[in-house]
Amino acid sequence: MQLTPLNPSDHDGVGAVLGLVNAVRNADAPEGPGIVEQSFRAGLRQERPGLDIVHFAATEDGTLVGYLGIGLMVGDNPHLAMAELMVHPDHRHRGHGRAMLDHYTEYASSRGRTDLTAGTLTTWGDGPRRPEAGVAFLERNDFTLALVNVRRRARTDALAPEDEQRLWAEARAASEADYDLRTWTGPAPDDLIESICRLDAKSRTEIPLGDIEMEAEAVDVARARAKEAATAAVHQVPVKAAAVHRATGEVAAITDVHAFEDPAAVHASQGITIADPAHRGHRLGMLVKLANLRRLREQFPRVAEIWTENADVNDRMVAINTALGYEAVDALSVYQRRLRP
Known part of the structure; x- marks a missing residue:
């Protein structure tokens, strides 16, 4: 070979x-x-x-x-x-x-x-069976399980209208006194980009990564704009929603879904959803995800389902996704091998 x-x-x-x-x-x-x-x-x-x-x-x-x-x-x-x-x-x-x-x-x-990772799809719960050969192969070659990300999907119309409205009303009631909602498609607005960088830098330390050791990312405006350009270059369009703290102007929570430019693509991919720990307790995660779902349906009516991944221990986000109609399919099990220096 x-x-x-x-x-x-x-x-x-x-x-x-x-x-x-x-x-x-x-x-x-x-x-x-x-x-x-x-x-x-x-x-x-x-x-x-x-x-x-x-x-x-x-x-x-x-x-x-x-x-x-x-x-x-x-x-x-x-x-x-x-x-x-x-x-x-x-x-x-x-x-x-x-x-x-x-x-x-x-x-x-x-x-x-020194830290090498590789993933393999595995069976999750009662979902479709996945081959076991990938796990055996990685373990046989000195890789150990480091993180389990459960893959879920939801139809964009998974919720009954009355259930969606109830969730929306609950999220707005918990947040509208202190937070404004912003949505957009494509690059982030100039007045929010610096605050988005601050929150983006937290993603690697706030989201469960299992045994994978990662430091916070250094994100400035130039890097954020470079990420946006890379997304556009691969023919994906980000649809985003953010909760902005009215008193400070800071982005307190943000989510994004990437739709494909290809008109034949009927699925989209959920990106990271993160709420600043200082602003938790106001249902901001549910708020921004619902707002973004509504914008996605308006901007890309052809998109029928959204795929997402969450660490199996990320109970807070799993609960939000379950309420939004996401159902588990399988898992991406990430294995790691640490080499001696």
Whole structure:
């Protein structure tokens, strides 16, 4: 087997990898969100702030058998690496996965990374069965479970109108005395961007990350705008809602959903929802998520369902999502290997 860097400008080569990714999805998790080709292709080309990404195609005798994507954290958290590793269902159990994992380990460690992560989809509760081979493979190669993110989905019309109105009235009653609601599509308003940076920096320390050690991200306006540009470059449109503390003008809570530009895409992806700890107790999480759901329906009526991930121990956000009609599908179990310095 040979591993060669994938040229994002190679239309046919990227198309072959897209075919492999779809084959893996169809075999292992067909209930999951579909791959949007336009965004997939753009994502292989696009640089991401704070992340150095490289892609490899694995071939044997001229046949594509696997894909390996490696991301190295740069600037913040330079000890951390992450990988996405896939073997075509028709070419498994031939040592290709181990060869790609060894390449990942060598690539990351030679660049100073000591904490290596990789994920595999696993069964959650009574949800659809997922292959157990991924867990066995990672554990066999000295990776240990570090974090479980449960994947959930909800239809945009999951709530009966009267139930949605009740939740909305309760959230407004708990917040309207002290907070204003702002919604927008695309880049953040200039008058909120600095406050959004402050809250964004808290996300890595406020959201459960299990045994993965991450420091707060250094986020300034330039970095925030670079993130927005990267989102636009992969043909995704952020739909956002924020609760703004009236007395200080600070953003107290924010949420975002990413819709796809592709008119055939009928799903969207939920991003991070975070409330400043100093402002909890006012139902701001429910408020911004409901407001954003309503804006998403207005801006993208074709979107029928939203996918989200939450750590299995994030009880507060799981409760909000359950009330909004989200149902668990499966879990992304993140494994970690810590290398000795």
